[in-house]
Amino acid sequence: MKYVTKLLKGNEAIGEGAILAGCRYYFGYPITPQNEIPEYMSRNLPAVGGTFVQSESELAAINLVMGAAAAGGRAMTSSSSPGVSLMQEGISYMAGMEVPAVVVNVVRGGPGLGGIGPAQSDYFQATKGGGHGDYFTLCLAPSTAQEMLDLTILAFDIADRYRCVTIILADGLLGQMAESVEVPLDYKPREYKKDWIMDGCKGRPPRIVRSLFLDPAELEKHNFHLSEKYREICKKEVRFERFKTRDADIVLVAYGTSARICKAVVEMARADGLKLGLLRPVTLYPFPEKEIRKTAERAKALLVVELSMGQMVQDVKRAVGDACPVLFKGRTGGMVFTPEEVYQSVKKIKIKDEG
C-alpha cells in the first residue's frame, strides 16, 4: 500500500479515516472540542459523492445515522461528552436493531456541561452499554493522530462485520493536537453482504428493522442472540499494546492521552534503572482482561493512570483479582498530569520484596 504523509489534527485524521473507510454519510451537531470533524466532513464528503447534514441536535444526528445505516449506507456521527449522552437513546435502539455505525466521542470533562479540556471520564458510558438495555458498544481508544485515522478505518469494518455500534473514544487533547499521519492512498474498504437493510422489497418479502419485541420470550431470545455476538467480539477483537512490560516490576495501565504520557514516564524510569512498563488497552470493550491478568501475575504492582476519578481501574481490578496490588493515579476536569507527576506516583509505590 502507498502512503502520503500529512500533518493532521487528530479530529481531521478521524475525518480522513472515515472517508477512506467508505463513510459517505455524516450527521452531526457542533460541540467543542470536536468541531474539526463536522467541518472536515462538510468540506470533503461532497467531493466523493457523500452527504453531510448539520442536524438540529445530537438526537437528530444519531437518528439520521440510524436511517442512513438502515438503508445500507456507511454512516457516522461525532460529538463530545454532553452530546454523546443525548445520543444514547439512538445508540440503544441501533444495538437492538443491529444497525451498524461509528460514533466518535472526543471526550471533555464532566459531569454536566463540565468543561472543554481533555478527559477520560466517559469510560463507563462507552464500555458498559451507555444507554438502556442489555447491550455493549465496541470501543476503540486511539492515542495518536495516526491511530485516530487507523482505528476509524477499523471501526467501520468492525461495525459492519458485527452489525454493532463502534465508539471511538478520544479526548480533547488527541482531537486538537496535530501530528504527522501516514495516510494510505489506495485503501479499499471491505464490503459486507447486507441482507437485512431497507432497500425496497423487490423480489423478496418485506423487511422490518426493529428493536421492539413485546413477547418477553421473544425479547429474551433476541438478547441471547446479541449476547452471543458480544461473546464473539470479546473472543476475537481484543487489542492492546505492550511497552517494555517483559521484565517490568511495576506496570502502568493507561489508554489514549494518558498512555502517551505514561510512555514518557516509562522512558524516564528506565533511564533511572527502574523496571517500569506500560500496558495500553486499544479496545476498551472488549477489555484485554487476560493480558492484564497475565501481566499482574508477573508484576509486583500495577498503576492505573486515567484522566478520571477512577473508571477503567475497576475493570483492571476485576481482571487482576488478588494477583498483585492495583493502584490508581487520576486527574480530572480537564487537568492533565505531567510525566514527572506520574513518575513521582510510581516512585512512591512500595514493593514488598519477596526475596
Next chain:
Amino acid sequence: MLKTIFRKPESLKDRPTHYCPGCGHGIVHRIIAEVIDDMGARERVLSVAPVGCAVFAYDYFNFDCMEAPHGRTPAVATGLKRVRPDHLVFSYQGDGDLAAIGTAEIIHCANRGENISVIFVNNGIYGMTGGQLAPTTLIQQYSTTTIQGRDPKTAGYPLKITEMLAITPGSVFLARASVHTPKEIRLTKKYIRKSFEIQDKKLGFSLVEILSPCPVNWRLSPVASLKRIEEVVSKEYPLGVIKDIS
C-alpha cells in the same frame, strides 16, 4: 362475468388488527396501501413507524418498514431518503410522536425541505399509553392526566403544528384531512397521493395531517367519535389544504 371490485391491497398483509374498535388507523393504513398499489410503488417504499399505537404498522404494511425512537421518525426517514433518493419514503406518526416529543425533528426536517412524505395521524390523545394529555388535546377535553379537562392555564393550548410548518420555506404541500366520513376519506387518499407524487417529482417536504377517532380514550362510541370530529375537532383543526406551492 363476475368482476372483483373490492379486495385487500397488495400493500397490506392479511392479518387481524390490533387496533381498537372504531380506531382510525386501520382506515389510514388501507388508503396508504391503496395509493401505493395505484402508483405501483410497493417494491420501492421505505416506511418508518412511530412509537405509539401505530408502531405495529409493519405488521400490516407489506413493504419495508423500520422503527424509530419516539419522535425521531422524520430524522430516521431523512437518513433513509438521503441514501436512497429514488425510493418512496414516508414516516407515519401520531400527534404525541410528531407534535410533542418530535417537535424539533419535524420542524427541521420540513425546514431543510427533506424530500419525504409525512402521514400525521392526529387523534388528540396518547392512545397506546391509555389516554393521557397530548399537545393536540382540545381545551376542556378529558384525559387521564387532565381529569378536570385540559385547562390552558396549566396545560397549555392545542398545538396546530401543521400551520406552524407552513411558514418553513422547505415545506411544499401541507393538508389536513379526516377519516370521519367517506367523502373525507376519499379526500385524505387524494392528499396522500399528491404528497407521494410531490416526492417522486423531488419537490420537497409534504405532510398530510389526518384527524382520526380514538373512541376508547375519548370514552365515546365509534359513531359518537365520528360525530365529535365533525362537530368539535374539525372546528379547532380546520380541514383542507394549508399550503401548496407544488
